[in-house]
Amino acid sequence: MKVGVVLGTGHGEKGTTGAVVDDLLTRMRQRTDVELDLVRTDELTLGPSCPACLACMTAGEQACPNSDNAAPARAVMDAADLVIFATPVHSFTLSATMKRFVDHFAYLIHRPRYFGTPAVLVSTAAGAGHDAALGYLKTAIRRWGFHTVAELGVNGPGLEKAPYRAKVDRALDEIASTAVQAVRDGGEPTPTTSDLIGFRVARLLVESGRDDGPVDAAYWDERGWFDADWFTDAKVPRVANTVAGFVEGRIRKGIANGSAKPYRG
Ligand SMILES: Cc1cc2nc3c(=O)[nH]c(=O)nc-3n(C[C@H](O)[C@H](O)[C@H](O)COP(=O)(O)O)c2cc1C
Structure with a gap:
């Protein structure tokens, strides 16, 4: 199973979000073979923000001045059987580089292409903001064609407490099963x-x-x-x-x- 990860933190795989994603991948590997392809939004040279020229809409995505730099992210999504989008909560929403990533791919709202590809959404925070971060991501990627099969918001500091850690572990087990099954089942949910x-x-x-x-x-x-x-x-x-x-x-x-x-x- 080809799993793409879009990781929206400057702390990379060693940070809290990266560790939760890693825990999820470990559980998915217990259920199936996983071929992993990961992109970090901090490492994508997409400028300070989207140049807002709209060339991607009118002339095609290759007309974007950042098109080549975004190619690794596009390749991850194109090849994946399932994509995990993961972000820390920054000021009650997704991280700035994750938002910049979403903005770069705004043309996918006009030319969606990921129907039938399931997505899992992960956020980590000190304690609050998962709803806005994950709610936004869910809406945005649905417009690109992905359908979200599971969401998980984890409070990093809570992981030090055994009861909370156990609940997170149970959720990760459940989500790993759901994610693997979603790829096996294939197909699209009924449109809402x-x-x-x-x-x-x-x-x-x-x-x-x-x-x-x-x-x-x-x-x-x-x-x-x-x-x-x-x-x-x-x-x-x-x-x-x-x-x-x-x-x-x-x-x-x-x-x-x-x-x-x-x-x-
Ligand atoms: C700029 C900034 C803003 C933050 N805003 C929030 C917030 O609104 N709510 C919250 O609970 N935690 C907030 N945090 C804490 C992070 O969400 C938390 O430490 C997260 O798990 C870090 O993940 P990472 O190690 O993968 O980057 C913020 C951290 C930073 C750096």
């Missing part, structure tokens, strides 16, 4: 209402960007997605799709008439 809204919003974005550059729209044309309800052959639940259609209608109307309301919290 949120997935179907995401599909329609992506379609709207790609459609409205057609005149800015042909790359996104050509990708959708090739796959017949403009005439579809979802990216894959997975069964689309009728009620969820009706709700998604309604939301899309409201969004389109809001854009066309300027009737959308500014966000006020």
